[in-house]
Amino acid sequence: MARFKEKVVSLIGAQDMTVGNPTSVMLKFAVPLLIGNFAQQLYNTVDAIIVGKHIGDGALGAVGASNPILNLILSLFMGVATGAGIVVAQYFGAKDRKRLSKSVGNILLMTLVVGIVTTIFGIVITTPVLKLTQTPDDIFADARSYLLIIMAGFIGTAFYNMGAGILRGLGDSIMPLVFLLVACGINIVLDLLFVAAFKWGVAGVAYATIIAQFISAILTVWRIFSMKAQLDFDKEAFTPDYPLCFRIVRIGLPAGLTQAIFASAQVFVQSLTNSFGTAFIATTTAVMRVDGFAMMPNFTFGMAMTTYVGQNVGAKNKERVDKAAFHGLRMGLITSAVLIAAILIFSEGLLSIFTETEEVIDMGARMIRLLAFGYFAFCVTQTLGGIMRGAGDTMTPMVISLITTIIVRLPSAYGIAYLTRSPELPNGMPESIYYSLLIAWVIGAVATIIAYLTGVWKRKIVWDAK
Numbered sequence: 001m002a003r004f005k006e007k008v009v010s011l012i013g014a015q016d017m018t019v020g021n022p023t024s025v026m027l028k029f030a031v032p033l034l035i036g037n038f039a040q041q042l043y044n045t046v047d048a049i050i051v052g053k054h055i056g057d058g059a060l061g062a063v064g065a066s067n068p069i070l071n072l073i074l075s076l077f078m079g080v081a082t083g084a085g086i087v088v089a090q091y092f093g094a095k096d097r098k099r100l101s102k103s104v105g106n107i108l109l110m111t112l113v114v115g116i117v118t119t120i121f122g123i124v125i126t127t128p129v130l131k132l133t134q135t136p137d138d139i140f141a142d143a144r145s146y147l148l149i150i151m152a153g154f155i156g157t158a159f160y161n162m163g164a165g166i167l168r169g170l171g172d173s174i175m176p177l178v179f180l181l182v183a184c185g186i187n188i189v190l191d192l193l194f195v196a197a198f199k200w201g202v203a204g205v206a207y208a209t210i211i212a213q214f215i216s217a218i219l220t221v222w223r224i225f226s227m228k229a230q231l232d233f234d235k236e237a238f239t240p241d242y243p244l245c246f247r248i249v250r251i252g253l254p255a256g257l258t259q260a261i262f263a264s265a266q267v268f269v270q271s272l273t274n275s276f277g278t279a280f281i282a283t284t285t286a287v288m289r290v291d292g293f294a295m296m297p298n299f300t301f302g303m304a305m306t307t308y309v310g311q312n313v314g315a316k317n318k319e320r321v322d323k324a325a326f327h328g329l330r331m332g333l334i335t336s337a338v339l340i341a342a343i344l345i346f347s348e349g350l351l352s353i354f355t356e357t358e359e360v361i362d363m364g365a366r367m368i369r370l371l372a373f374g375y376f377a378f379c380v381t382q383t384l385g386g387i388m389r390g391a392g393d394t395m396t397p398m399v400i401s402l403i404t405t406i407i408v409r410l411p412s413a414y415g416i417a418y419l420t421r422s423p424e425l426p427n428g429m430p431e432s433i434y435y436s437l438l439i440a441w442v443i444g445a446v447a448t449i450i451a452y453l454t455g456v457w458k459r460k461i462v463w464d465a466k
Contacts, residue, residue: 015171017308018093018315022327029173030304030331036177037296039184045289046184047205050191052354057282059202060354062142064285065135065274068266070150072129073122077114077158079256081165083248084110086310086390088169093314097232099244104166104224105237106244115158122151133271136278142202149203153210156217163220168307170230175223183216254394261398265405269413269436275427283363284433286354290368294336294343294375301332302382309390321391325452328383336379340372367434374438377445384452393457400447409440 017025052060084107091100126147135143160183164176187208194204225233273284305328312320343350351364385397413436417428451457 015173016092017171017311018317018320022308022320022323023331026301026304026308026327026331029168029171029307030300032173032177033168033303034296034300034335036173036180037300038293039177039180045292046188046191047209048285048289049353050195051202051205052282052286054195055201057355057357057360058139058278059142060285061136061278061281062139062202063146063205064281064288065130065133065139065143065270066147066150067285067288068270069126069129069133069147072260072264072267073118073125073151073154074157075256075260077118077256078161079254079260080110080114080249080252081162082256082306082389082394083250083252084162085165085169086251086306086392086394087244087248088166089171089307089310089390090314090392092170092230093311096314097230100230101232101234101237102239102241103244103248104231105233105239106241107162107166107248108221108224109238109240110245110248111158111162112155115155118158119151119154122154123148126151129267133267134274136274136281138278139281146202146206149206150210153213156210156214159217160213160220163217163224166224167220168303169310170227171307171311176220179216179219179223182219183212186215187212251392251394254398257398257402261401261405265410268410269433272413272417272427273433276430279357279359280363280430282355282357283360283367286351286360287364287367287371289354290343290347290350290364291371294339294372295378297332297335297339298375298379298382301328301335301379302386304328305383305386306390309387313391321387324387324390325384328387329380332379332383333376336375340375343368344372363430367431370431370434371438374441377441380445381441381448384448388452388457391457396451396457397448400444400451403447404440404444408443409436412436412439 015025015029017029019025048060048063051063084103087103088100088107091103127144130140130143130147160179164179167173167176190208190211191205194200194208198204200207224231231237273281305324308328309321309324312324347365347368348361351361351368355361381400385400388394388396413433416432416435420429420432421427
């Protein structure tokens, strides 16, 4: 019994990734993270299913039209969270308890400030951006209502994501998973209650989401304060340390800009998507929900690489850093292959969960088949990019994202649409959006491989994390 308790404690506590077999420690960290990403995707997917089934394709399109804007709001904040996780991982790897505690305390203070600012900013820009992206009139009111409610509760999202970043930096991927599963369960129950029973429409979905997020945030912050074996929460830990905050922002800002660039492109692409009509918006919403499950291994092993490399940089263990790519790519590509095969086989059945409209299902299945093999390319980008970020080089992934998104994806999406215009398709071929995404993923993978092999990111490593 005592050995069983020790095993459980070792699984749910902070994990030292500077010792042990690399594949084993990565899997121990990544599997809960993968399940957590699955739960996160399920969290979002349930909203779409309930909206599509209980309200209709128009409401499904409204939620879909809101997502790129919401992702844009989240992106810069998530960049700071990335920087926070890297700093925490490096101090934890260096066994520097004082700086580790101070970094966690300052991160929580930053979360409060950035969360409030982001909430205000998001509420202010919601209506103008929906107009800018030419959101169709028949879904505009629902999209606006959904976004305003989500942004009003953004502080819960902020504390969960930043807190989860801290825990993952400490090597604990289990508890963020547990809290996410709790939030997912609450979200499903409230979705059914608010939408199916109370008939609150799209607003009900938004209220369910923010309530669930607040609960997950409270649990995450509680978990951090309970980790007294690793952290000291005294007055000094919460004394603002501006050089430390600047370091977190300096490391995280390029990652945030990377996500902001991608999110900005999504907003512009959403404008093109909206031009194809409500049915195509609903199709894209359903496809992106299915797409999210195929993308899970990519983001999972990218985050695992960041934590693994960050801790080993802090521990000055060059050999383990050098071997990270082999282990990470092997796990990521195998997992991606299994998920992609399943999605290709069951694509129409998966899409029918969201809607009963045959046009939407048939069109969505074509789009999924088009994207399928691009997931392997994106896996390479995320895994190698995660290694670079963990080493402290967040600039290189940002530059690659800038090139593939601004120079490749946007022009190719609008260019293909323009070149395929016809009397039957006055706005061009809808597939242009997905062709452009596939092209960008492949070019991004090639650029990331080249950047990784040149070793520029290694020269940016500061082997003393202090």
